[in-house]
Amino acid sequence: MANSQAMCTSFKSEILSGIHALGTTVTRASTSADTIKAALYLASASLGAATTAYSATGEVSGAGYSAGGITATNATAPTSSGTTAYWTPSASFTYTNVTLTTSFDCVLVYNSTQSNKAISVHTFGAQTITAGTFVLSMPTNDASNALIRIA
């Protein structure tokens, strides 16, 4: 048996669960699972890797849509398989009976418990919705397909 350099897979999962605090000023607002939300953004917005938190700037607006988006169903804790840690919301993001007439192509997943800090940005082909429902289905929650993976 030989030693091998690696990022411990357990650490990857534990990052997703907020177990490790490597910074010196970490203050968690809650000791239970955080509330994760999903907000839609206009195609003209500029979200990406540099996005740090939810903002109403560039967010969609229209009948039936509440600023800040919807709360993600989070019934499945982060886990790992092989050397990949992963997490996926446990239900689709569903915006029911909305009218969003300006095209949008982006959803921001963010942590509303922790000062609305950003988690991930996902893009898709531009859409509009008229008196209808917009559904974002989640991929299979496994090491190859999960919405968020740390490999």
Added chain:
Amino acid sequence: MIVNTTKGEMDDSLLEKREGAIDNDNENTTWVEYWLAGELVHRSAHVRLKKPIISISETGSF
């Protein structure tokens, strides 16, 4: 089937239905529209994302 529209709930037999789909590396999307006398009165869409967000972790060497 009753459809929610900009003019309230309507029976789909009164409406023109249009459907479409997009399938590429990033997504599989389907949409349905209902039109009344040339006016869009309902549009819904269903996006299935294919491409997850991946962060690759590495350790440094001494």
